[in-house]
Amino acid sequence: MGEQAKKSDIRRALHQDSVLANTAILYYKEGLTQNEIALRLGVSRQTVINYLRLAREQNIVDIRINGASFTVSNTSRDLRAKYKLADVYIAGLTADGDSADVAYKAQINRQVAQVGAMALHEILQPGELVGIAWGETIYHLANEAPYRIIEDLTVCQIIGSMTTPLVMTAEGCAISLASRLGAECHTLHAPAILTSVDLAEALRNEPVIREQLERLKTIDRSVFSVGNCDSDTPIVQSAITTDEEFDWYRARGAVGVLCGRFIDSSGTHIKGPMDGRMIGIDLSCLKERANGILVAGGPAKFDAISATLNGGYVSHLVTDERTAQALLEI
Structure with missing residues (x-):
């Protein structure tokens, strides 16, 4: 030319x-x-x-709704008080549906993620190190976040790589969110789970991966969703766990999957056959930081959401109106 x-x-x-x-x-x-x-x-x-x-x-115009507008209801106020949260953002769903219906669950995930994406600009602060997890809701959040720079922000992947045909990879979620916030991005160069404890331990001791895992101990905030313990949860769809392992955890009271780890109704980490083979943030570290942004909604996830709140991992909750009301009633 x-x-x-x-x-x-x-x-x-x-x-x-x-x-x-x-x-x-x-x-x-x-x-x-x-x-x-x-x-x-x-x-x-x-x-x-x-x-x-x-x-x-082409990002010539950036449409942004003030995330704080989702925190002004009595329900939001009451949930903040009940669970000692810094803030609660509530999405009003545009349609009702059967809690078992795939399309309805997808609609809840997307709408809650949209509110979560708007809330990020109210919560995240310049200079913070922010960990991001993985899953369908986090995928939508990462792709709905407005293109708006938060100065000196760093985003890091807190779960090793997992794949499913339905959801972007874990590193893809981190990269997408970082690009929209103008943040530096650190991915985690390892699978979420290995075939043996010895292999996982060897990888954790590799200098590059060890450095990445050490960084996770210093995060200022984390952004995550939570999965239920049904057969359609991503950790099962991704073949990360076998049916036998999944049944083992459920038999011991597992109601949710948080950052790849199983938790019971009190939010306690159920340590079992998968943990030694996993690479990612420890729930003890997630709880110690106590600045988690939980983005999750819908009847199918209710028990898992309740458990995550009970476990003390959350400072900010983004959910839907029906779930918020149900949380107040228990």
């Missing part, structure tokens, strides 16, 4: 950005309707709709 052609492409790109920015200003700042903007620009209403969509996709 010649120099003249390159300059022409640059001019066209700059012109498009200018058009998109001006359209966004007219719509979001000056409050004009799409029809009014179409008349002013001499284009069709559909073209205006396309301009606004492109402005969002």
